[in-house]
Amino acid sequence: MFGKRNGLFFDGKITLEQGDPEFIELFSRFAYDEVVNEPGAQHPDLDDATRSMAILATLIGCQGVDAYEMMLPVALETGVTPVQVKEVVYQA
Structure with missing residues (x-):
């Protein structure tokens, strides 16, 4: 399907x-x-990992489950650690 x-x-x-x-x-x-x-x-003060964490948090806030699923591997590639991902989820 x-x-x-x-x-x-x-x-x-x-x-x-x-x-x-x-x-x-x-x-x-x-x-x-x-x-x-x-x-x-x-902006040079906003690195890719920080931007990725902000995007993940926003996607949680707007219930963008499908987009979150697509963004998570990208975030990990930009340097976000699994511990940071969990913290974003906990804070959201």
Whole structure:
């Protein structure tokens, strides 16, 4: 049931990209251009590990379970330790 084949989900439904390409374009421009290129977004005092912990905490706060699952390995790669991940969860 999971996965895609020929742009369709296995249940025969079209993907969001096919169904609403305008939304995908808007979202992609926002998330991968405007947010990361916002003045101050790449502040030198905010390292990748600290930024990752802030993102993890935010995802917990907004109940973004799927996004958290995708972000966790990225956070670990940026230098966040498993102990720090647990602390973020505890504090959230």
